[in-house]
Amino acid sequence: MIHAAVKLSKLVISLSRTSSVAATSSQPLRFLHDGTNGPSSNPVAVQMINYALSHARSQKSDESYAQGMLILEQCLSTQSSESEGQFAQNSIGTVLLAMSNLLYERFEEAIEKLHGVQGLTRSSLGVRVAATETLVGLYLQLGQDDTSSVLADKCLEFLHKDDLRSNGGSKESLIVRAKAVKGLVELVTGNLESAESFFHGVQDTEARNGTAVLSYGEFLHATQQFSLAKELYQNIIEGVPKNEDFSDMNTLAICNMASDEVLLAATFALGQLESHMGNFGAAEEILTKALTKTEEYFGSSHPKVGVVLTCIALMYRNKARQERSSSLLIQEGLYRRAIEFLKAPPLESKGAETKLDRGDILALARVGYAEVLCVQQNRKTEGEKMKTWAEAVWSNRRMSLTDVLDISEPSSKVPVIDARISRVL
Known part of the structure; x- marks a missing residue:
């Protein structure tokens, strides 16, 4: 050196x-x-x-x-x-x-x-x-x-x-x-x-x-x-x-x-858009590309990787709902990795009392994970606890967590995750 x-x-x-x-x-x-x-x-x-x-x-x-x-x-x-x-x-x-x-x-x-x-x-x-x-x-x-x-x-x-x-x-x-x-x-x-x-x-x-x-x-x-x-x-x-x-x-x-971040964010946003339009094949391809680029640019375990993983999990959730299929195992794996990379605090912590880094995304990842857990009878209590934590942390002024999860409804609002600032718009 x-x-x-x-x-x-x-x-x-x-x-x-x-x-x-x-x-x-x-x-x-x-x-x-x-x-x-x-x-x-x-x-x-x-x-x-x-x-x-x-x-x-x-x-x-x-x-x-x-x-x-x-x-x-x-x-x-x-x-x-x-x-x-x-x-x-x-x-x-x-x-x-x-x-x-x-x-x-x-x-x-x-x-x-x-x-x-x-x-x-x-x-x-x-x-x-x-x-x-x-x-x-x-x-x-x-x-x-x-x-x-x-x-x-x-x-x-x-x-x-x-x-x-x-x-x-x-x-x-x-x-x-x-x-x-x-x-x-x-x-x-x-x-x-x-x-x-x-x-x-x-x-x-x-x-x-x-x-x-x-x-x-x-x-x-x-x-x-x-x-x-x-x-x-x-x-x-x-x-x-x-x-x-x-x-x-x-x-x-x-x-x-910076230009590299803008390029990543645009690719990430395009993947979200395809998902919102119901083009899940294109969404999966583009979001996977965004994930690869994010890992290359920031490192494989960076919190921004957790942001992309959360969005991919939500895409699989929306796809399963619209196609009346199941992808619970895939979603669970993605949410768990996302929560790990986002460095989520313990559920016992009072997250709502302090500003959490990437708090919106953490809340999304945990409420999505909670939904997966609540389907399993032996993990329902854990899921409910996770959902309560996410609702307390969520701070978005335009949408509630319910709005985000009900995106497939005709009158629903559309959440857009900005990868530059890791916030839900």
Whole structure:
């Protein structure tokens, strides 16, 4: 490990020393643009960021992530020597965004870096929108909906106050993104009518963003506009790049809003949609693909794997009800694995008194498992206890657990699980 760290340190020093050469090189550079006539962030910083993230994810180990963070810390130290002006603040901001990406699973540290970006008041709009968009997503995942709503409102405020001419034609797409993330907050809180007003323009803007389009697709899905939602999901799957790219501030997104997560979430949402339409063969195929990708990206026992497993179990439940068949053994196995990966607390715990990570999904998994147990006479008591726990934990404002389980009814509401924030919309 020491040898690797020394090697990486030498690489960082080498990259830093080439900055003056790179700035005058005749070779094309991957500049960051924000609608202005020139680069808005240090291209060498971008090169170091991309290398650090690629190295960290190559092995997905504690050591590789630590080495990736070492590169970013040295890069930040280099950029912070001159912190005035948009160019310098953009460079610092992009490094902080990258650091929050590596710290994604450690919410407090990631949020700290993102708030640091918000403090760079001279940085470009693209940098600040990316930070705010991601903060909203993280706070939604943590169940702090009021904080998410305030941040989304503030983002819209500073965008409307900023001089449009200083940002060229890029501001329109950034406003669409900011409105879409506010729409996502309204979706989470069950305000569908309000959410709709924030999604106007998502399809019309030239610079379509995967996060914004996905949130709009989920709105259409939740309001049972299935054909339009399906089209958007498919567009995302076909058009979103598979790796995060820090070369364009207008499309930059990180943490649970990153392109890889958006791609996974769109595939996952499409599988749910096929299930809701009664196309169970297609649903099974797509959800299995989403499961495989989630395991590859996060690891085979990550809580997000539990989210996908819960949805697959619910799909088998709906299929069995509509086809008047039985899949109790399959459902039981899926629910048990999901509950294990979601790190569910004991049934004796007072889950309703504290905010549980992925509480909506845990409640879904346990109420589905309870239904399977209640069919078995010798396990009915256990099932009833599990159902009571799930009902106490469930916090969705638009639907009750009964609504979710009665999805096959003609007048039923449609639950949509957002894989980015692990919430039921």
